[in-house]
Amino acid sequence: MKRRQLMMVFIFVLLCVSISGTVSAAASYQLTVDGQKTNLTPVVVKGSTMVPLKALLDAINFKVSYDSKAGQVTGKRGAKTISVLVRSQSVLLNGVVIPVRQKPVSIRNTVYVPVRFADEVLGAEVELNSVRKIINIRTLAMDLTVKEELPARNDHGEPITLQHRGNIKLKWWFQSESPYENYNGFMGSNETLIFQSYGGNGTMIMNLEGEVLSSKNDAPVEVTARYVKVPDGYDIWILENKKVYIWKGIPLYFGENVGPIFIAADGKPIDGIGYVDAGMDREGNLIVLTTDGLAAFDRNGKRLWVHKEWQTKDGILSAFSHFSWSINGIVSDHSNNLYIQLDGGHVVLDAQGKTVLVEQGFFMPEILEDDTLLYNQSSYRLEDGKIKRIAAPYGDDGFGQYIVSQNHIGQENWVKRMNETGDKALWTYQLSNAKQRKGYSLMGHAVDGGDNVYVLDTGGGVHSLNRDGALRFALDIDNNTISWAEIIPISASELVVVDDNLIMFFEIQNE
Known part of the structure; x- marks a missing residue:
């Protein structure tokens, strides 16, 4: 009997020596969990990087218990319960048998598992950064069951x-x-959703059940504006859907609103011809920045109105600051109200060019047929001289x-x-x-x-x-x-x- 016990002790010692002989430190790598440093030191066993199971589970917020007699580690996190037996080729996850490629091993009475155990069994993601010598275990997706x-x-x-x-x-x-x-x-009124094609070329309105209430496909409006130098100013050419409109002798203001069309061999722009930020309102009047300010001209070249600046509660909003046009030209609604975005604020002018409102901030809407204004996922209306929001996303x-x-x-x-x-x-x-x-x-x-x-x-x-x-x-x-x-x-x-x-x-x- 004593000989048998001595033999068992001798075999156990040989096993421990055998395992420890195959273990080497992987101290050059730092193990982190969700980018946070841990005290876990990976070791290499027969070419596999391994970590203590209990310490690993602790680090990723499992509640851990250990049955030394059965050689079983149990951990629980949220809806996940895991049971691991030493040297078993499988583990239990929520009572379901999960096979593993490499058995857990006991090293100096501590259960070790491969680092990839966090990925294969626990649902975490193991990331290796060989440059920074970091093994990171991402746990955020673990609870996405x-x-x-x-x-x-x-x-x-x-x-x-x-x-x-x-x-x-x-x-x-x-x-x-x-x-x-x-x-x-965009959020629409009466629990509707509005989806507009890029550039405003089509509109689809749906209810919250996914039913299409209306759908309209518009042909894209192509607008190109150019200037040509003439003795008494500049001629403005606007090409809209392949039709050309010309205004002669306009006193064009040069700034960020103009650019060259042609570049000479020396890299300099050719004088006298180029692109200009100009457009037409819904009545066919030219809207362009002139030396006197932002102005409108009818088809005969008569100036209808001009604005040099606008007074706001925080100061002056200049018409000569950089302004933005939409992809389809100047933004105007069906009542011919103009929406103009400048550096530092936006302006709305009525059909006669009178100022309706001046506000700080950015507002460059898409406009539907019923004059609903769409901007930044919300819908608006121009009512009583104010832009009123009628629907917006939650929060x-x-x-x-x-x-x-x-x-x-x-x-x-x-x-x-x-x-x-x-x-x-x-x-x-x-x-x-x-x-x-x-x-x-x-x-x-x-x-x-x-x-x-x-x-x-x-x-x-x-x-x-x-x-x-x-x-x-x-x-x-x-x-x-x-x-x-x-x-x-x-x-x-x-x-x-x-x-x-x-x-x-x-x-x-x-x-």
């Missing part, structure tokens, strides 16, 4: 995927037959205390939620290495009324986090061409995502 393929497709025909906590579903979706379509979305599409880095692969690519004073980050969400290897970067964000943030990447993807930095869902579109989604929060539980020719309506429950 559901991954599904959606019926909608990306720009190369593959299904879009959605990871979530089991509480979000695609209610309906709409995708244009044309792969070149590009929608901009007014605020941006909150967030900053976004938009750097490239190998550099930081993150969004940070800042404190109220903006001098401290409360949490950081970084774009994964896998996304960056695909060439994606972060492109912006939006915040809804529940203070959830939607982080956008250039593959069309959406990463939504709550105010505490927990990942709510991840929508992977993975377009081949650069794109980024537009987010329209409808309510606390409804969300519209627009990406190129695709519209998706999601419902979110139990948050």
Whole structure:
């Protein structure tokens, strides 16, 4: 009996010596969890990088218990419960057997697992940075227990995927037959959604059930304005849908609103001919910046009105500051009110050129047939000399205390939620290495009324986090061409995502 016990001890010692002999430190690598340093030191066992299981589970916020007699480690985090037996080729995850490629081993009475165990079993993402010598375990997606393929497709025909906590579903979706379509979305009145083609060439109105209430395709209005030097000033030529209109002898003002058409061999512009920011209102009058100010001329060249500047509560708004035109020329509604954007503010003039309002900030709307004004996902009306908003997204599409880095692969690519004073980050969400290897970067964000943030990447993807930095869902579109989604929060539980020719309506429950 004593000989048998001595033999068992001898075999155990040999096993320990054998295992320890194959173990080498991987101290050159630092193990981090969501970018935060840990005290875990990876070791290499027979070529595999391994870490202590209990310490790993502790680091990623599992509640851990250990049954030394059974050699079993149990951990629980949220809806996940995991049980691991030493030297077993499988583990239990929520009672389901999950095979593993490499068995857990015991080293000096401590259970070790490969680092990839965090990916294979726990649903985290393992990132290796060989330059900075860091192994990072991203845990944010671990609680997204559901991954599904959606019926909608990306720009190369593959299904879009959605990871979530089991509480979000695609209610309906709409995708244009044309792969070149590009929608901009707006909230309309009476619980409607307005989607306009890029450049305002078509409009589709839908209800919140995804039914198309009306659809109108307009031929694009092509406007080109040029100037030619003549003895008494400049002739302005406007080409609108292949029809030419000419105004003679206009005292054109030169500034940022003009540019050369032709460049000589020495790189200098050829004098006397070039492009000019000019357009026509709905009555066919020329609107152009002259040496006297912003002016209107009828078809016979008679000046109808001119404005040099406007008085605001904060000072003077000059007509000679840089101003913006829409893609279709000057913006005017069906009553021939003109909407003019200048540096520092915008102006609305009526059909006679009288000032209706002057305000600070930017407002350059698209205009529907019923004179609804569309801008920044909201809809407006010009009433009683004021621009009144009639519908807006939930939470007014605020941006909150967030900053976004938009750097490239190998550099930081993150969004940070800042404190109220903006001098401290409360949490950081970084774009994964896998996304960056695909060439994606972060492109912006939006915040809804529940203070959830939607982080956008250039593959069309959406990463939504709550105010505490927990990942709510991840929508992977993975377009081949650069794109980024537009987010329209409808309510606390409804969300519209627009990406190129695709519209998706999601419902979110139990948050």
